[in-house]
Amino acid sequence: MTEMGWPIVTHTNGRPDLPVGIYVLEEDRQAPQASEHDRQxxxxxxxxxxxxxxxxxxxxxxxxxxxxxxxxxxxxxxxxxxxxxxxxxxxxxxxxxxxxxxxxxxxxxxxxxx
Structure with a gap:
């Protein structure tokens, strides 16, 4: 999943150990354009x-x-x-x-x- 093109994980999409409201950046690169999977x-x-x-x-x-x-x-x-x-x-x-x-x-x- 991405947020404004940044690949992130959250409590509900792959990291249930994370508290609600915490987002972790998976990679240090941003997609050039938002995809259909962008949560923005x-x-x-x-x-x-x-x-x-x-x-x-x-x-x-x-x-x-x-x-x-x-x-x-x-x-x-x-x-x-x-x-x-x-x-x-x-x-x-x-x-x-x-x-x-x-x-x-x-x-x-x-x-x-x-």
Whole structure:
């Protein structure tokens, strides 16, 4: 799998010993062009998913309007991300129909369950 052309491994694609959210560069070279196996979601697709989901985390309902720096959930940055319904490592595509909006906290929880 690649990220912007860089060959990487993660917890879900070959290195289950890695913690969720940790990426390891497999080689010190970047592919000249992104391939169909690149996990980078195009900006236009990411925006369309956020708009479709009304900028709301589909697991906990969090939105940017609820950000509160004194809330313990916000000890680290809290933001919205696009999550692959069918994992990219399992052949899931970077298309709107295979993506859902999650906050980064719920996104990490989902990946820890796999």
């Amino acid at each position: 979601i195009p900006d236009a697709v990411r925006r369309a998913v956020l708009v479709r989901d009304h900028y709301i985390c589909k697991d906990c309902g969090w939105t940017h309007d609820q950000w509160n720096s004194s809330d313990s959930r916000h000890l680290e940055a809290h933001y919205l991300e696009a999550h692959h319904i069918t994992a990219h490592a399992d052949g899931g595509s970077n298309t709107e129909s295979n993506l859902v909006t999650l906050c980064n906290i719920c996104h990490d929880v989902r990946h820890r369950k796999t």
